[in-house]
Structures are given as structure tokens and as C-alpha cells.
Amino acid sequence: MVWDAWGIAAGHKPLSTQIRGLLTQVFGVSGEPVARRDEGDVPLRESALTPAQHEGLVAVVGADHLSTDHHDRLSHAGGKSTPDLLRRRAAGPQDAPDAIVFPADHEQVLALLAYCAEHTIAVVPFGGGTSVVGGVDPERGRFATVIAVDLRRLDTVSQLDPISGTATLGAGLTGPRAEQLLRAHGLSLGHFPQSFEFASIGGFAATRSSGQASAGYGRFDDMVQRLKIATPAGTLALGRAPASAAGPDLRELFVGSEGALGVITEVTVRVHPVPETTAYQAWSFPDFETGAAALRSVVQAGAAPTVLRLSDEAETGINLARSGDIGGNAVAGCLAITTFEGTAAHVAFRSAEAEAILAAAGGTALGETPAREWEHGRFGAPYLRDALLDVGVLCETLETATTWSNLAVLKAEVTEALADSLARQGTPPLVMCHISHTYPTGASLYFTVIAKQLDDPIAQWHTAKQAVGDAIVAAAGTITHHHAVGTDHRPWLPAEIGELGVRVLRAVKAELDPAGILNPGKLVP
Numbered sequence: 001m002v003w004d005a006w007g008i009a010a011g012h013k014p015l016s017t018q019i020r021g022l023l024t025q026v027f028g029v030s031g032e033p034v035a036r037r038d039e040g041d042v043p044l045r046e047s048a049l050t051p052a053q054h055e056g057l058v059a060v061v062g063a064d065h066l067s068t069d070h071h072d073r074l075s076h077a078g079g080k081s082t083p084d085l086l087r088r089r090a091a092g093p094q095d096a097p098d099a100i101v102f103p104a105d106h107e108q109v110l111a112l113l114a115y116c117a118e119h120t121i122a123v124v125p126f127g128g129g130t131s132v133v134g135g136v137d138p139e140r141g142r143f144a145t146v147i148a149v150d151l152r153r154l155d156t157v158s159q160l161d162p163i164s165g166t167a168t169l170g171a172g173l174t175g176p177r178a179e180q181l182l183r184a185h186g187l188s189l190g191h192f193p194q195s196f197e198f199a200s201i202g203g204f205a206a207t208r209s210s211g212q213a214s215a216g217y218g219r220f221d222d223m224v225q226r227l228k229i230a231t232p233a234g235t236l237a238l239g240r241a242p243a244s245a246a247g248p249d250l251r252e253l254f255v256g257s258e259g260a261l262g263v264i265t266e267v268t269v270r271v272h273p274v275p276e277t278t279a280y281q282a283w284s285f286p287d288f289e290t291g292a293a294a295l296r297s298v299v300q301a302g303a304a305p306t307v308l309r310l311s312d313e314a315e316t317g318i319n320l321a322r323s324g325d326i327g328g329n330a331v332a333g334c335l336a337i338t339t340f341e342g343t344a345a346h347v348a349f350r351s352a353e354a355e356a357i358l359a360a361a362g363g364t365a366l367g368e369t370p371a372r373e374w375e376h377g378r379f380g381a382p383y384l385r386d387a388l389l390d391v392g393v394l395c396e397t398l399e400t401a402t403t404w405s406n407l408a409v410l411k412a413e414v415t416e417a418l419a420d421s422l423a424r425q426g427t428p429p430l431v432m433c434h435i436s437h438t439y440p441t442g443a444s445l446y447f448t449v450i451a452k453q454l455d456d457p458i459a460q461w462h463t464a465k466q467a468v469g470d471a472i473v474a475a476a477g478t479i480t481h482h483h484a485v486g487t488d489h490r491p492w493l494p495a496e497i498g499e500l501g502v503r504v505l506r507a508v509k510a511e512l513d514p515a516g517i518l519n520p521g522k523l524v525p
Contacts, residue, residue: 001129001198003039003074004088005389006382015387023393026430027452033390042094044073048145049098053119057101057147060111065102065153072100076124076148077138079131080382081488082396085389086458097124097138097148104153106265109230112149113263117232117515122146124519125259127200128174132397133486134522135207135258141520151202154265157181166225168268171202187271190217190306190341193482197379202264208256210444210482212378214437215299216306216341217272219482221255226268229254229261231512236262253508258484259519261512275341278306279351282370283336283363288312289408291334292435292443294361296404299438303353305338307375308438312411315432315448336363337371381448394427394453396461399436400472401444401481410477411445417471418449421464427451437481444481485523493525 002009015023020031047068049057057066067073073096078084088094103109116123122143126136140146154170155177161167162185169178175196182188191204191211203209205227210219217223226239238251254262285291291310298304311319316335336358340351355365388395402410415431422429429451436446454460469492472479479485479492494502505524509516 005386029392047098081132127203128198130195130199133488135486139521207484215304215308223269228266231262258523260523279340280368280371282366286333306341307339310336311434399446400477402477403442413475417468421467
């Protein structure tokens with residue numbers, strides 16, 4: 001990915017004249033993009049890697065697989081949150097790992113961790129680099145030296161069991177490459193988060209990722225069957241059967257552990273045959289409350305589509321504006337998207353049942369075109385975020401989840417916290433929301449907030465994030481549903497798991513990582 005934005009250069013396109021005009025009208029910005037720097041002009045903090053450390057790391061991975069090159073250090077300087085990118089675009093030296101190492105296999109990762117523990121070098125496990133919560137930022141903590149351990153060479157399918165429906169994948173495989181390798185055997189993982197094009201299998205596991213098809217296939221943690229983890233204390237191989245009563249499930253310590261307890265090197269996942277067919281249907285609902293009740297009805301009836309999501313009025317309107325249908329009548333109220341995958345017979349049965357429930361709950365069928373258009377552009381939103389940053393508009397996302405009975409309260413409290421905090425700073429925002437993932441007992445809410453940037457947009461967003469984090473905790477939501485904890489949500493983790501829960505996490509880390517080298521400043525308070 002490019003060093004100062006999301007994705008690849010070819011994905012970045014200028015805003016249309018129409019959108020720039022709207023931004024000028026609403027936020028008072030000029031709409032003209034600022035010039036972007038060449039990466040060669042970006043100063044980096046001087047590498048603190050000593051000659052002896054260099055020699056020691058080379059002894060593990062080989063000279064060709066250790067880099068202190070400017071490009072490699074800059075491209076591993078953090079994730080892709082708005083604060084990450086604002087920091088990267090700021091003047092002055094950028095913090096970056098002192099070196100990047102590229103191990104070939106589990107044994108090399110294990111040896112690297114042993115060396116770094118002995119020589120007090122902090123280690124940031126690095127997959128696709130798509131974290132939006134500071135999860136791969138090169139936090140040094142008390143360490144003079146920090147390295148990024150890039151897992152891209154762990155990129156094979158080492159075992160395939162079509163009878164059981166499982167595949168063992170290297171942690172460094174990206175989402176597209178994993179799908180490509182599986183589809184050669186007629187199989188699919190079916191995990192498509194917005195970061196899909198760049199994120200890695202290990203990252204999906206380490207952050208407890210949830211894909212856009214979670215209504216049909218579940219979250220990534222639902223798919224995980226076995227894990228192989230390298231820790232400074234040794235290797236853990238977890239998971240023997242589809243289910244077990246052999247004590248607490250230790251896999252749960254590492255699915256969501258964000259590289260703070262160990263480095264996931266191999267993941268065995270549940271896979272399924274490539275769907276025979278896909279059906280698409282979009283719906284409109286008169287308001288968000290009606291739409292949310294309709295989604296609840298279809299999920300609790302066991303008739304959930306593969307993809308099921310609902311945009312509120314603000315997000316629906318903005319999506320219409322982006323498509324050029326400003327003032328059009330294509331969707332009144334709130335837009336919902338459904339897709340159904342499987343055999344032709346299965347799709348026909350499920351879609352008929354779901355459509356009957358959604359129609360009875362107040363939905364109006366819009367046909368397949370809006371759903372197909374959503375699928376076509378579903379990985380493109382971060383590019384729009386970057387284009388907005390370029391013209392002086394702050395754009396960031398956050399997510400949470402709660403029970404169905406508390407959903408309206410949580411949505412209102414989060415919206416109010418964002419609106420009040422940014423308005424008090426003189427930058428009234430536009431706050432949009434959609435239901436992104438559903439469960440029989442509740443759902444997740446995904447918010448996008450847009451406002452005019454202040455002179456210090458990092459501080460501007462920090463103030464808003466503090467307010468909304470407090471609001472989420474007060475309204476009984478989770479501080480994160482699928483973005484993970486990283487550094488950004490760490491202050492609120494004690495409120496979610498309690499002080500005893502924090503002590504449990506610290507005890508586990510002390511046992512597995514007694515030197516504290518793994519991903520300092522992330523997850524564990």
C-alpha cells in the first residue's frame with residue numbers, strides 16, 4: 001500500500017466537481033486538494049538498531065530478509081487510521097521501526113522472539129498493515145529498539161481437508177491470495193472485511209475480524225479451528241477437534257490478542273464450497289427504527305441472508321449523493337442490502353423466506369441493482385476517506401455493538417457525543433451510521449463522521465474520540481466490535497472487562513512474554 005493513504009495509487013481518484021461543491025457548501029472548505037509529498041522527502045527517526053543487533057537478527061533470517069531501507073521503514077510506520085495518516089502527512093521526523101525482518105517460517109519467528117527477548121528489542125508483528133486502531137504502530141515503550149516482524153513469507157496453504165472442510169493457511173496470506181488458492185480447489189473462506197484486499201489471515205485472527213458476509217458465514221473467530229503461535233516462552237498449538245470440553249478454550253486467548261501475547265503463524269479455518277449462485281435484493285425502510293426491527297426479525301427467525309446491512313437516513317442520503325442521484329427518489333428513508341449465496345435451491349428457499357419477513361416488517365423491495373452496486377464498491381470507502389483528508393475534511397470511522405433492545409439508545413448516545421464534541425470545537429459534523437453485523441441477540445453499529453479539519457486535526461479527533469468512547473461505555477456498548485483494541489481503545493478496556501480481567505490479561509502476558517517485548521502499548525492496559 002502507499003505510505004500516506006489507504007490502498008494502492010491506482011485506487012485514488014479526485015473528488016467529483018459535484019462532491020467538492022457540496023463540501024464547500026456544508027463545511028466551507030475550498031475543495032482543492034493539498035499537494036502530497038514524495039516518500040523520499042519524509043524524514044524518519046534515525047534507526048537505533050546497533051551493529052550487534054543487526055548481526056544477531058541476520059543470523060536468524062539471513063541478510064536478504066532484514067531491511068533498514070527508508071521505504072521499508074516508512075511503509076511499516078503504522079496502520080491506516082485517520083490519526084495514523086495525519087501523523088504521516090505532518091512535517092518533521094516520522095517514527096518508524098528501526099528495522100524490518102521477514103521470517104520464512106514458524107521456527108524463524110520463534111528464534112526471533114527468543115533473540116529479541118534476550119536483547120530487549122520490542123517486536124511489532126505486521127501482517128497487512130491495515131489496523132485502524134494503532135495496532136501496528138511502532139510503540140517503543142521502555143525499549144530503545146523496535147522492529148517490525150513482517151509475516152508476508154508465511155504465505156502457503158499447508159494442508160487442505162475437503163472432507164472436513166478445513167484449510168491450514170499461513171498467517172501472511174492476504175485475503176485475495178487465500179481466496180485464490182482455495183478457489184483452485186473449489187473452496188472459499190468467505191471472509192470479506194473492508195480491509196480484505198490487503199489484510200492478512202494472521203491479522204484477521206489477531207484482531208477478531210468480522211467480514212461483510214458475517215450474517216451467512218460468521219465472524220473470523222467462528223471460522224478458526226486451530227492455531228499455531230510463537231511466543232518468547234515457546235510454541236503453542238491449539239485446537240484438536242470441532243469442539244472440546246478439555247477445559248477453557250485457550251484459542252480464545254490468542255484470537256483477538258493483537259500480537260501482544262504471541263505471534264500467530266498458522267491458522268486452520270473452516271472453508272466451504274464456492275457458492276453455486278448469488279442472489280441480490282435491496283430494500284428501503286421508512287426509517288432506521290423500522291429497518292432495524294426488520295433485520296432483527298429475519299435474524300431471529302433463522303432466515304438471515306449471507307450479507308445483511310442497513311444504512312440510516314444520513315448514510316443513505318450521502319450514498320445517493322455520491323452516486324449522482326442527489327434529490328432523486330431511488331430510496332426513501334433507509335437502504336438495506338441483502339445477498340444470498342449457496343446452491344440454487346438453497347438460495348431460492350432462503351431468499352423467499354427472508355423477503356417475506358422483510359416485506360411484512362415494512363420493507364419495500366428495490367430490486368438487485370443497489371445491492372450489486374454496493375458489492376462492486378464495497379472495498380472503496382477508505383479511498384474516499386483519503387480524498388476527503390486531502391481537501392481539508394476530517395473523516396473517521398468507529399464501531400460498537402449492543403443488544404437489540406439497547407440499539408436505539410446506543411446509536412443516539414454515540415451520535416450525540418460526536419455531534420456535541422465536534423460542534424464545541426467549532427466544527428459541526430455529519431454523522432452517519434449503518435448496521436454492519438447482526439446476531440440473534442443484537443447488532444453492531446458502524447459510524448462514519450465527517451467535519452471540517454482544524455489546524456490540529458489529530459487533537460480535534462482525539463477530543464471527539466474521548467467523548468464517544470466514554471459515551472459507548474456509559475450506554476453499555478462494547479468499545480469495539482471488530483476493529484480491535486490497539487492503542488486507541490486501550491483506555492476503555494478496564495471498563496469493559498473489569499480490573500480483575502485486566503489482571504488476568506497481565507498475568508497471561510507475564511507468563512508468555514516475561515520481557516514484555518510483544519507489541520508494547522497495545523491491548524493490555
